[in-house]
Amino acid sequence: MRKTELWVIVYIFLTIFIAMSGYFVYSVQFSTKEVINDTHNTRKKDLEKQVIRGTIYASDGSVLAQEALNSEGVEVRNYPYKEMFAHVVGYSVMGSSGVENAADVDLLTSNAPVSEKLQKEMAGIRNTGDSIYTSLRPDLQEACYRALGDNKGAIIVMDAKTGFIYAMVSKPDFDPNTVSENWASISEDEENSPLINRATQGLYPPGSTFKIVTLHEYMREHPIDYENYSYDCTGRISVEDSTIECYHGSVHGHEDLINSFADSCNTSFTNIGLSLDIPKLSDTAERLLFNRVLPTDLSYSRSRFSLSSISDTKTVMQSSIGQGKTLITPLHLALITQAIANDGVMMRAQEIVKKTNYQGVLLKEYKPEKYRQVMTASEAGEMKRYMEQVCITGTGKKLNNLPYKVAGKTGSAEFSKVKGESHSWFTGFSNPDDPAIVVTVIAENGGSGSETAVPAAKYVFDAYYGAI
Amino acid sequence: MAGISKYLIAIFAIFYTFHCFAVFSYGNDRERRVFYVFQNVLMVLTHLLGFYVLYVKTSDQSMLILCFLEELLLFAMIVLFRTLYPTASRLITNNICMLLAISFVILARLSYTRAMKQFVIASFGVAAALLIPFLIKRIDGIRYYYWAAGIAGLVVLLAMLTRGTVTNGSKISLGIGGFSFLPSEFVRLLFIFFIAGMLTDEEHRNKNTGRVDIQQLISSAVIAISYVGILALCKDLGSALMFSVIYMFMLYTATKAPLVLIGGAAGMAGASVLGYRLFAHVRNRVRAFIDPFSDIEGAGYQVAQSLFAIGTGSWFGLGLMGGSPKSIPEVSKDFIFAAIAEEMGGLVALCVIFISLSNFLMFMNISMSISSIYLRLMAVGLAVNYGFQVILTIGGVTKFIPLTGITLPLVSYGGSSVLVTLICFSIIQGLYVLSHEMGDPYDGGDRYDTDDRYDGDYRYDTDDPYETDDPYHDDDRNEEYY
Numbered sequence: 001m002r003k004t005e006l007w008v009i010v011y012i013f014l015t016i017f018i019a020m021s022g023y024f025v026y027s028v029q030f031s032t033k034e035v036i037n038d039t040h041n042t043r044k045k046d047l048e049k050q051v052i053r054g055t056i057y058a059s060d061g062s063v064l065a066q067e068a069l070n071s072e073g074v075e076v077r078n079y080p081y082k083e084m085f086a087h088v089v090g091y092s093v094m095g096s097s098g099v100e101n102a103a104d105v106d107l108l109t110s111n112a113p114v115s116e117k118l119q120k121e122m123a124g125i126r127n128t129g130d131s132i133y134t135s136l137r138p139d140l141q142e143a144c145y146r147a148l149g150d151n152k153g154a155i156i157v158m159d160a161k162t163g164f165i166y167a168m169v170s171k172p173d174f175d176p177n178t179v180s181e182n183w184a185s186i187s188e189d190e191e192n193s194p195l196i197n198r199a200t201q202g203l204y205p206p207g208s209t210f211k212i213v214t215l216h217e218y219m220r221e222h223p224i225d226y227e228n229y230s231y232d233c234t235g236r237i238s239v240e241d242s243t244i245e246c247y248h249g250s251v252h253g254h255e256d257l258i259n260s261f262a263d264s265c266n267t268s269f270t271n272i273g274l275s276l277d278i279p280k281l282s283d284t285a286e287r288l289l290f291n292r293v294l295p296t297d298l299s300y301s302r303s304r305f306s307l308s309s310i311s312d313t314k315t316v317m318q319s320s321i322g323q324g325k326t327l328i329t330p331l332h333l334a335l336i337t338q339a340i341a342n343d344g345v346m347m348r349a350q351e352i353v354k355k356t357n358y359q360g361v362l363l364k365e366y367k368p369e370k371y372r373q374v375m376t377a378s379e380a381g382e383m384k385r386y387m388e389q390v391c392i393t394g395t396g397k398k399l400n401n402l403p404y405k406v407a408g409k410t411g412s413a414e415f416s417k418v419k420g421e422s423h424s425w426f427t428g429f430s431n432p433d434d435p436a437i438v439v440t441v442i443a444e445n446g447g448s449g450s451e452t453a454v455p456a457a458k459y460v461f462d463a464y465y466g467a468i
Numbered sequence: 469m470a471g472i473s474k475y476l477i478a479i480f481a482i483f484y485t486f487h488c489f490a491v492f493s494y495g496n497d498r499e500r501r502v503f504y505v506f507q508n509v510l511m512v513l514t515h516l517l518g519f520y521v522l523y524v525k526t527s528d529q530s531m532l533i534l535c536f537l538e539e540l541l542l543f544a545m546i547v548l549f550r551t552l553y554p555t556a557s558r559l560i561t562n563n564i565c566m567l568l569a570i571s572f573v574i575l576a577r578l579s580y581t582r583a584m585k586q587f588v589i590a591s592f593g594v595a596a597a598l599l600i601p602f603l604i605k606r607i608d609g610i611r612y613y614y615w616a617a618g619i620a621g622l623v624v625l626l627a628m629l630t631r632g633t634v635t636n637g638s639k640i641s642l643g644i645g646g647f648s649f650l651p652s653e654f655v656r657l658l659f660i661f662f663i664a665g666m667l668t669d670e671e672h673r674n675k676n677t678g679r680v681d682i683q684q685l686i687s688s689a690v691i692a693i694s695y696v697g698i699l700a701l702c703k704d705l706g707s708a709l710m711f712s713v714i715y716m717f718m719l720y721t722a723t724k725a726p727l728v729l730i731g732g733a734a735g736m737a738g739a740s741v742l743g744y745r746l747f748a749h750v751r752n753r754v755r756a757f758i759d760p761f762s763d764i765e766g767a768g769y770q771v772a773q774s775l776f777a778i779g780t781g782s783w784f785g786l787g788l789m790g791g792s793p794k795s796i797p798e799v800s801k802d803f804i805f806a807a808i809a810e811e812m813g814g815l816v817a818l819c820v821i822f823i824s825l826s827n828f829l830m831f832m833n834i835s836m837s838i839s840s841i842y843l844r845l846m847a848v849g850l851a852v853n854y855g856f857q858v859i860l861t862i863g864g865v866t867k868f869i870p871l872t873g874i875t876l877p878l879v880s881y882g883g884s885s886v887l888v889t890l891i892c893f894s895i896i897q898g899l900y901v902l903s904h905e906m907g908d909p910y911d912g913g914d915r916y917d918t919d920d921r922y923d924g925d926y927r928y929d930t931d932d933p934y935e936t937d938d939p940y941h942d943d944d945r946n947e948e949y950y
Contacts, residue, residue, distance in 0.1 A: 003836050004724070005720055005721050005724045006721065006832060006835060006836050006848065008720075008726075008729070009717055009720070009721070009832065009848065009851075009852070010829065010832050013828055013832075013852075013855045013856075013859075014825075014829075016859055017821065017824075017825045017828075017855075017859070019868075020821065020859060020862060020863055020866070020868050021818060021821050021822070023866065023868045024778075024814070024817070024818060024821065024862075024866050024868070025814075025818065027775075027778065027779070027866065027867070028778060028779070028782060028783060028809075028814040035775050035776065035779040036776065036779045036780050038761060038764075038772070038776070040761075040764050040772065040776075041776040041779075041780065042776075042792060042795060043776050043777065043780040043786075043791060043792055043795075043810075044780075045792075046780065046786050046790060046791045046792055047780060047786070049790065050786065050787075050790060118472055118475075120471075121471030121472050122471045122472050123471070124471050
């Protein structure tokens with residue numbers, strides 16, 4: 001008599017056991033990193049008992065974060081640049097942030113040579129964790145730090161073609177060397193919120209920088225004749241009891257499309273916005289990643305855009321010049337700018353270049369990563385031309401006649417009911433013919449874009465091109 | 469030394485586990501015996517090294533005493549079992565001892581008092597295990613009193629429903645004279661005994677086909693459903709699932725009708741949906757299964773902690789006393805697997821899975837070698853009981869399936885669990901011994917199937933058990949009903 005039924009039972013259980021072991025092997029090998037990196041995992045301190053946290057380097061090889069002994073001989077995390085890299089490099093006590101967070105597991109994993117590892121483990125000495133090399137440049141970071149001065153706000157410098165981040169400053173800041181000592185005061189400071197990385201997490205009204213999106217949509221809706229657009233600016237436009245005025249009551253007179261953009265003419269752009277197909281504008285905004293996930297490992301906030309066919313006229317008017325309910329992070333604006341500079345191809349925003357063991361043996365290299373073509377190359381080319389005009393005759397003309405060329409857009413984002421109080425924006429890139437770096441600046445309550453943000457950007461470009 | 473001990477323990481465990489499967493490629497009994505002794509050495513080394521690390525890290529001398537006592541127990545188990553029952557499976561005995569050794573180490577790390585308690589109960593369990601195969605021969609007539617077992621089980625479950633104490637929303641323990649125990653583990657044994665008797669009773673069987681009659685089938689189904697129903701009312705859905713699965717596979721073995729498996733699977737799927745609708749804690753567990761991190765402070769806490777433990781431990785673990793397994797609630801019971809993975813490493817944890825699989829395969833192999841269909845059905849019931857319990861607990865801890873809150877046999881802390889599991893193992897051993905003495909020619913040494921020789925070409929390979937083609941020939945003789 002055959003025992004088929006017993007074999008059936010054997011195979012059913014065998015299958016489940018194999019599937020379960022396979023799942024276990026998979027989760028230990030592959031899903032480990034993100035699970036361990038969860039901020040709720042208190043076991044990182046167990047790893048720290050066995051591995052000396054690795055070092056974080058800048059692109060020029062200088063140390064951004066390392067383990068060191070303090071004056072009392074206690075091992076502490078040392079950040080030689082103090083406040084300057086506070087947000088982007090982050091901290092690793094009281095939770096973690098920045099690169100310290102993104103590369104937490106790597107820093108706590110030792111890929112030292114096996115023989116050395118075993119020797120040290122035998123002797124009960126901790127092994128040294130792997131090193132992380134970033135694309136951050138201390139010279140540019142310092143320039144950004146100075147350029148922002150005492151303003152609250154943020155500056156991002158990014159490679160226009162690769163998406164690698166060269167500098168990222170956020171103010172107010174804190175000293176990562178003393179985070180745990182000063183934790184109560186910095187974490188509860190709600191007025192300044194120094195722990196927030198404004199470059200990636202700060203949500204601001206985009207103001208006139210949003211005209212990049214409005215202009216792009218207008219060009220798409222009028223692919224052949226957008227150059228024929230013209231408008232007579234009288235300083236104000238009123239529709240159904242809503243009024244939009246040009247900044248500080250300027251009157252631009254007769255404007256074609258490129259000068260409307262260069263002069264950042266609010267009335268003209270309100271006029272354009274009212275003519276647009278709103279659902280299409282909404283699609284375009286989402287294609288440029290409003291309300292969407294950004295291609296980056298940095299922790300960021302999601303930008304918001306909420307215009308639909310049922311929105312009232314007032315909201316449409318405000319939204320077309322970047323006011324209303326629209327909010328954007330500086331990182332997002334930098335990515336849109338980068339895509340325009342890079343023939344419409346948005347890159348992943350990355351700050352980690354490679355991982356090595358503590359002796360410098362390469363373990364993993366992070367290549368530039370294409371995210372997506374967010375607009376066609378010819379559309380990007382036209383946007384680029386319009387943005388160049390901004391820095392020749394328009395609101396960004398302080399960037400004209402320099403040893404380098406810049407294309408960009410300014411913005412003055414009103415954030416309160418008080419007239420004239422606005423955040424100062426600039427986003428742009430240098431050398432439009434062969435784009436080099438993207439610089440995005442926000443200075444909170446810094447007035448118009450040309451007042452604060454443009455000079456700050458100029459300071460950073462000068463530093464990049466060796467003018468200072 | 470303490471630093472690299474985790475690597476050595478992993479190597480010992482891997483060698484041990486490898487031989488659980490590789491031993492069958494040695495046709496010669498003398499060769500096999502060498503490997504069984506080798507396994508014993510690896511087991512002792514694992515245990516000694518584990519305790520050495522614990523002693524170095526805690527400097528607690530009582531660790532040494534506990535270690536010595538446990539070594540004595542393992543030694544006694546191996547030597548006495550071998551002497552009293554030379555025909556019993558040595559692989560099963562070895563596996564019991566290896567799982568106990570790993571359990572002893574990790575429990576001593578988690579809580580010395582619990583480890584001591586577990587040692588005392590395991591000693592009783594081992595004593596019972598030594599006695600049971602001897603008893604089984606002599607109380608054969610007991611099989612006709614299956615109704616008594618069935619009713620006794622029901623009574624215990626009803627007592628649990630009315631007077632049980634509530635733990636985590638389920639009534640699962642019963643207090644008697646100051647001791648609390650988990651009756652469902654014992655009741656499972658009674659249930660297997662009952663169903664095996666019920667489905668093989670000669671008075672209710674067709675003399676020609678050997679099939680059991682419809683009246684008996686219906687009665688068995690009614691009783692099985694009552695068991696599962698009471699457990700569902702106690703909100704102990706893990707146990708309810710265990711009983712359903714045991715019944716399904718035993719019924720399938722008795723009737724040989726594939727419909728039983730299909731219908732059973734469909735029925736259980738339906739019951740799961742119903743359970744999900746009815747019970748909030750089932751919904752919580754499913755939610756914690758889908759994304760434990762979304763409600764990490766609440767329902768997902770336990771599973772998330774377990775995944776942190778497994779992930780942080782990685783392949784070689786953080787080393788004994790190197791991690792924080794105590795942050796997992798119920799770590800010494802339902803989540804012992806996560807503690808092993810965290811500190812002893814993923815490789816040792818994987819070995820635990822494969823040693824358990826080896827046990828299940830041995831149980832099934834024994835059931836195939838038994839010619840009495842009653843005893844065979846008992847063996848299948850015990851095999852499924854063991855195998856499915858392992859799947860539920862390890863699957864739950866690793867997020868392979870939703871958590872059911874069940875212990876890992878022989879490894880988890882818990883008197884009822886270790887005692888019942890040891891009894892199950894010794895019953896199986898008893899059945900094995902008995903089947904030899906029923907007149908099967910026996911030539912000593914272990915085989916998956918005593919009736920047949922191995923084909924030299926077949927190798928039982930640990931690397932890929934899928935590839936194992938049927939290494940055993942089917943038994944061509946007719947079944948005997950004794």
